[in-house]
Amino acid sequence: MATVGTDRTAVTVIGLGLMGRALAGAFAAAGHPTTVWNRTPGKAAELIASGVREARTAADAVSAGSLLIVCVRDYDAVREILAPVRGALSGRVLLNLTSGASDEARALAGWAGEHGAGYLDGAIMMTPPGIGAPDTVILYGGSPDLFAEHEQTLRVLGGGTTHLSADAGIPSLYDVALLGIMWGTFNSFMHSLALVGTENVAATEFLPFATSWLGGVASFMSTYAQQIDKGEYLAADATLETQLPPIGHLVHESHARGVDATIPEYTKALIEKSIAQGHALDSYARIIEHFRPAAR
Structure with missing residues (x-):
């Protein structure tokens, strides 16, 4: 895919919650031409000050990047945002970093393919302040070739970048399984503290x-x-x-x-x-x- 004024991939980040802003900031800091868009305006001020471009519309955002990263509330929100601009997805790579279930990821991969887009799905195993750190783990699934093509760009987000499977649903499966360990540990920790307390x-x-x-x-x-x-x-x-x-x-x-x-x-x-x-x-x-x- 073409890049804009640099040999680094042009990236679009859709969704400017805490995680979305962290993702966009990491790409911009690494020298990637970065465009952002959020359904609710007013969240891009600090990013703009660092050289990030804010798109006026979702269509503008999609057109600006060869690698489209979506990180929003849920998979329904992903569809709501992208469905009206699906014609612009052809030839681009959609990386979905929205949390969800494995069947949702597989369905979205199929939908993206129907509209000519390559698809990768990812699970971020870190909170926003850890984005870009060497030990931050992000799990990816989808086309191995697409992952290989964009691996260096994705390593901007975390040194623990790992491609798990050609099956786009596997990262979500790992995500919920690992979170289950976390919550189980937290609950047992709280129980133990209540006992000694x-x-x-x-x-x-x-x-x-x-x-x-x-x-x-x-x-x-x-x-x-x-x-x-x-x-x-x-x-x-x-x-x-x-x-x-x-x-x-x-x-x-x-x-x-x-x-x-x-x-x-x-x-x-x-x-x-x-x-x-x-x-x-x-x-x-x-x-x-x-x-x-x-x-x-």
């Missing part, structure tokens, strides 16, 4: 123990992942039957201190169910079978 232990006092323990917990994940891939759950650390009493202690302690016990009770029920099915001597990796679709 009943003895007036400050959250900051307990924090070093929690973060150190997370490192230990992470060390188990490699073994479990290998067991799950093999479908063999022979315990190398602790059996399910040995884990049942400790989780019972956690449930008891939570009730005794008036702390919500939903999380440990759920875990206890999972272990009990697996033991009842004859898997008392298996590792915790066996619990994957509860979550798999075939187990429902």
Whole structure:
């Protein structure tokens, strides 16, 4: 695709929330001719001061860039913005960095292709202040050739740029799966702080123990992942039957201190169910079978 007054790709960023502004700022700082557009005006002032051009219309924005980055509220918003200007998409590459589900990404990839546009989908695993950092991870899916063509441009946004699959839906799948780990960890952290807080232990006092323990917990994940891939759950650390009493202690302690016990009770029920099915001597990796679709 042609560029404008430079050997760097001309980029358009549609959507100027906190993330959109961070994306546009990173491209401009790296010397890419950058055009922005937002449905609600008035969000581009700082970007304009740094040399970014603000398009008057969505059509103008699409025409200005060979690489179109959309980062808006949801996939419905992407369609609402691009459908009226779909005729201008032909020959351009659409990179959608809007959060959503894998089926939405696949559908949008098909829609873009129908209108002559190349398509990449991405999941940003970082908050706006981290855009451009060497360790910022952004996961991409879609045409490997298109990704290779634009990889250097995309590395402006984060050093952890990774192409996962030709399937445009895979980044969204990874995104929600990783967020599930985050929220699960956060909730368990809050539960632990509520427990120790009943003895007036400050959250900051307990924090070093929690973060150190997370490192230990992470060390188990490699073994479990290998067991799950093999479908063999022979315990190398602790059996399910040995884990049942400790989780019972956690449930008891939570009730005794008036702390919500939903999380440990759920875990206890999972272990009990697996033991009842004859898997008392298996590792915790066996619990994957509860979550798999075939187990429902």
